[in-house]
Amino acid sequence: MIDALIKGIQQKSNPTVVGLDPRLSFIPTFIKEEAFGKFGKTPKGAAEAFYQFNKGIIDAVHDLVPAVKPQVAMYEQYGAVGIGAYINTIEYAKEKGLVIIGDIKRGDIATTAEAYSDGHLGEVDIEDEKYMVYDEDSITINPYLGYDSVEPYISNCKKFNRGLFILVKTSNPNSGEIQDLEVEGEKLYKRVGRLVNKWGSELIGESGYSQIGAVVGATHSAQAEELREIMPNNYFLVPGYGAQGAKAKDLKVCFNKDGLGAIVNSSRGIIAAYKNSNYTERQYAEAAREAVIEMQRDLKSVL
Amino acid sequence: MIDALIKGIQQKSNPTVVGLDPRLSFIPTFIKEEAFGKFGKTPKGAAEAFYQFNKGIIDAVHDLVPAVKPQVAMYEQYGAVGIGAYINTIEYAKEKGLVIIGDIKRGDIATTAEAYSDGHLGEVDIEDEKYMVYDEDSITINPYLGYDSVEPYISNCKKFNRGLFILVKTSNPNSGEIQDLEVEGEKLYKRVGRLVNKWGSELIGESGYSQIGAVVGATHSAQAEELREIMPNNYFLVPGYGAQGAKAKDLKVCFNKDGLGAIVNSSRGIIAAYKNSNYTERQYAEAAREAVIEMQRDLKSVL
Numbered sequence: 001m002i003d004a005l006i007k008g009i010q011q012k013s014n015p016t017v018v019g020l021d022p023r024l025s026f027i028p029t030f031i032k033e034e035a036f037g038k039f040g041k042t043p044k045g046a047a048e049a050f051y052q053f054n055k056g057i058i059d060a061v062h063d064l065v066p067a068v069k070p071q072v073a074m075y076e077q078y079g080a081v082g083i084g085a086y087i088n089t090i091e092y093a094k095e096k097g098l099v100i101i102g103d104i105k106r107g108d109i110a111t112t113a114e115a116y117s118d119g120h121l122g123e124v125d126i127e128d129e130k131y132m133v134y135d136e137d138s139i140t141i142n143p144y145l146g147y148d149s150v151e152p153y154i155s156n157c158k159k160f161n162r163g164l165f166i167l168v169k170t171s172n173p174n175s176g177e178i179q180d181l182e183v184e185g186e187k188l189y190k191r192v193g194r195l196v197n198k199w200g201s202e203l204i205g206e207s208g209y210s211q212i213g214a215v216v217g218a219t220h221s222a223q224a225e226e227l228r229e230i231m232p233n234n235y236f237l238v239p240g241y242g243a244q245g246a247k248a249k250d251l252k253v254c255f256n257k258d259g260l261g262a263i264v265n266s267s268r269g270i271i272a273a274y275k276n277s278n279y280t281e282r283q284y285a286e287a288a289r290e291a292v293i294e295m296q297r298d299l300k301s302v303l
Numbered sequence: 304m305i306d307a308l309i310k311g312i313q314q315k316s317n318p319t320v321v322g323l324d325p326r327l328s329f330i331p332t333f334i335k336e337e338a339f340g341k342f343g344k345t346p347k348g349a350a351e352a353f354y355q356f357n358k359g360i361i362d363a364v365h366d367l368v369p370a371v372k373p374q375v376a377m378y379e380q381y382g383a384v385g386i387g388a389y390i391n392t393i394e395y396a397k398e399k400g401l402v403i404i405g406d407i408k409r410g411d412i413a414t415t416a417e418a419y420s421d422g423h424l425g426e427v428d429i430e431d432e433k434y435m436v437y438d439e440d441s442i443t444i445n446p447y448l449g450y451d452s453v454e455p456y457i458s459n460c461k462k463f464n465r466g467l468f469i470l471v472k473t474s475n476p477n478s479g480e481i482q483d484l485e486v487e488g489e490k491l492y493k494r495v496g497r498l499v500n501k502w503g504s505e506l507i508g509e510s511g512y513s514q515i516g517a518v519v520g521a522t523h524s525a526q527a528e529e530l531r532e533i534m535p536n537n538y539f540l541v542p543g544y545g546a547q548g549a550k551a552k553d554l555k556v557c558f559n560k561d562g563l564g565a566i567v568n569s570s571r572g573i574i575a576a577y578k579n580s581n582y583t584e585r586q587y588a589e590a591a592r593e594a595v596i597e598m599q600r601d602l603k604s605v606l
Contacts, residue, residue, distance in 0.1 A: 041432040077422030080387035109475040119380030146477030172412040174449030181486040
């Protein structure tokens with residue numbers, strides 16, 4: 001995963017991942033009318049609208065960015081049909097050559113973690129018939145339960161060439177409430193960063209980076225700098241750019257001297273870009289494309 | 304939620320929740336044959352087998368226990384059809400008067416947390432049409448991201464009379480790796496316990512207990528005792544009994560002097576009880592019923 005991601009970043013000269021976090025308020029009227037016309041104002045209608053919307057975005061940006069990050073919560077809220085739209089979105093994005101980061105933030109133990117891992121990263125075994133159900137290239141997970149909650153994912157990362165981004169320091173205002181607590185002489189997020197570095201040490205790709213990366217919020221730039229030092233060979237998935245307030249200059253510290261080491265997410269700022277522009281609703285995909293180009297330029301100006 | 308749960312515990316004289324964590328290896332052949340006969344050895348076949356299996360368990364135990372706890376990972380691994388079986392299981396269990404604890408362990412921020420919360424505890428709004436999609440009475444969540452990741456659930460707990468069980472000290476062997484770190488003079492899990500107690504203080508039910516409870520593993524009985532003191536009015540959801548090694552005597556410390564304060568989960572030990580008994584596969588539900596009665600007796604012996 002990590003080598004393919006880095007290759008994409010280098011070929012497209014763009015360390016940007018587009019967050020596919022649709023909300024109904026982002027979806028242009030013509031897409032909603034068609035979906036609700038077919039399926040009513042139902043979860044199925046909403047899921048169909050999300051999928052059609054995503055296809056337009058993916059078509060418009062797939063040659064410019066290496067990866068997309070669908071946020072499963074947005075789909076999961078609509079039940080089975082929502083999960084269907086999530087899986088269809090992944091399949092469509094993969095056909096277009098994009099690396100998938102499934103933003104699922106799961107965290108559980110033993111056979112439960114195995115079930116998540118087999119479904120999302122590996123394959124499920126139904127009386128010897130094997131199925132790759134979600135087929136993400138990588139997912140985000142939560143470290144609070146400790147190594148035995150992480151190991152089932154690592155094992156599928158090895159077997160299926162997949163990756164992880166483990167929550168270390170998140171971008172939200174209250175992230176410090178637990179993550180910034182002082183533990184034995186340093187902040188908890190640093191301790192978690194050291195653990196992630198250790199867990200990832202046996203999965204280093206040809207690029208020199210590990211399949212096991214970290215989620216490090218761009219809104220906390222001093223902390224990101226410390227983590228960059230502790231975790232030199234773990235890729236950072238960086239949320240917080242744009243709508244959440246982080247600027248390109250805050251992001252510089254997330255990168256290594258080789259210009260690699262981080263991929264920056266923007267969701268709303270790209271997929272709903274038409275709302276703050278001269279584009280019409282029907283041009284939402286063109287607006288997204290322009291927003292990606294602008295973000296690329298912005299990131300390049302500091303790297 | 305919490306008052307209904309306590310009423311159920313008192314009426315049935317049983318602080319047991321049955322974990323509905325099916326695995327194909329637990330499902331009797333006659334159920335699998337019927338499901339795979341209809342849908343093939345596919346995710347749809349597996350999901351159908353889970354649902355039929357669960358119905359048998361629910362029929363056999365619903366008059367003995369107050370609640371069931373479906374573990375979403377087991378269903379989610381099969382994609383959309385799995386989530387369908389999860390939702391159908393919840394619906395069936397509610398028809399039988401059971402309180403639902405959705406074991407989903409979600410944790411995310413801002414609009415993402417809202418999407419999880421609306422889907423699972425509240426209602427989703429599709430152009431003014433409202434749907435309760437999962438309709439769990441309560442769910443488990445992860446605290447690592449801090450209060451703003453919890454608040455969207457608390458808001459729906461108030462609005463829809465729902466509950467939460469927040470991970471504080473989990474039952475797995477490596478749970479101490481992060482949860483037992485020393486933070487500012489005490490272990491992290493104690494700090495998280497204090498936070499949960501604070502977060503829950505504005506949602507106290509008529510019973511005197513809060514809608515906001517905690518997951519506290521029975522495998523760490525000394526820690527459970529400390530947490531019981533810190534969180535007198537937060538209900539404990541206690542995993543680890545039976546298959547994970549905790550005994551009834553280890554559980555006593557999870558309860559308050561009023562005999563309330565904890566609900567103990569058993570999954571495998573109940574739903575796959577027929578495997579370690581004189582029952583046949585076709586009698587899996589009777590075996591589950593007997594296992595519940597035995598567990599009830601075991602818990603009563605120490606309370």
